[in-house]
Amino acid sequence: EAGVTQSPTHLIKTRGQQATLRCSPISGHTSVYWYQQALGLGLQFLLWYDEGEERNRGNFPPRFSGRQFPNYSSELNVNALELEDSALYLCASSKGQRTRTGELFFGEGSRLTVL
Amino acid sequence: AQSVAQPEDQVNVAEGNPLTVKCTYSVSGNPYLFWYVQYPNRGLQFLLKYxxxxxxxxxxxxxxxxxxxxxxxxxxxxxxxLVSDSALYFCAVNSGGFKTIFGAGTRLFVKA
Known part of the structure; x- marks a missing residue:
């Protein structure tokens, strides 16, 4: 069974540009979570999607947005990039609202560098 | 609001010795608690849950x-x-609201 896949692995952008990160969850998982892991700051919750809808959002500005497609894959968009957006962006999936106590399955992450 | 604290940034232990990585939490209601491990330049892997x-x-x-x-x-x-246990360990909590909150992480160094 394929795990959570993320693309691209690495992405280099300049300030003001836009970045798009992609995530494919494990087959059968309907929930997708996005986390930001900046150096020394641990994992910060960004967004949670389930069944195609945004269910919860972390304390990030509106230029962080995303969506979930009918096949449950997801995109994270970061507009007007700032230097402090440089981080590892992790996507995780779970079985969704039917299984509250389930663990998260993480992808390998997309490392975004903003110059 | 739920929160997780990992009071130690780093834990050093000799190979063969017992290790403990600490975690405390604050949630309303019954907590669902997790530990994850992260190896360099990798995503998080699930270890266990309560x-x-x-x-x-x-x-x-x-x-x-x-x-x-x-x-x-x-x-x-x-x-x-084991030396191979050297990694970054995260404690996480979920109070049933579908949002999992992670601690800041504790780096474990195991010396041979």
């Missing part, structure tokens, strides 16, 4: 964790550390 029942939970790679409700703690333990 949902209900026995306070001692056993997980992957010989790790276990003890849930202590009165102290609101969920410390990760292993009887005999």
């Amino acid at each position: 949902i209900t029942g026995d306070n001692l939970v056993k997980g992957s790679y010989g790790f276990e964790a003890e849930f202590n409700k009165s102290q609101t703690s969920f410390h990760l333990k292993k009887p005999s550390a």
Whole structure:
């Protein structure tokens, strides 16, 4: 069974540009979570999607947005990039609202560098 | 609001010695508690979880964790550390609201 896949692995952008990160969850998982892991700051919750809808959002500005497609894959968009957006962006999936106590399955992450 | 604290940025232990990585939490209601491990330049891997029942939970790679409700703690333990256990460990909590909150992480160094 394929795990959570993320693309691209690495992405280099300049300030003001836009970045798009992609995530494919494990087959059968309907929930997708996005986390930001900046150096020394641990994992910060960004967004949670389930069944195609945004269910919860972390304390990030509106230029962080995303969506979930009918096949449950997801995109994270970061507009007007700032230097402090440089981080590892992790996507995780779970079985969704039917299984509250389930663990998260993480992808390998997309490392975004903003110059 | 739920929160997780990992009071130690780093834990050093000699190979073969027991290890403990500490975690305390604050949630309303019953907590669902998790431990994850992250190796360099990799995503997080699930180690173990506590949902209900026995306070001692056993997980992957010989790790276990003890849930202590009165102290609101969920410390990760292993009887005999390996050099390959060196990694970044995250404690996480979910109060049933579908948002999992992670601690800041504790870096474990196991010396040969």
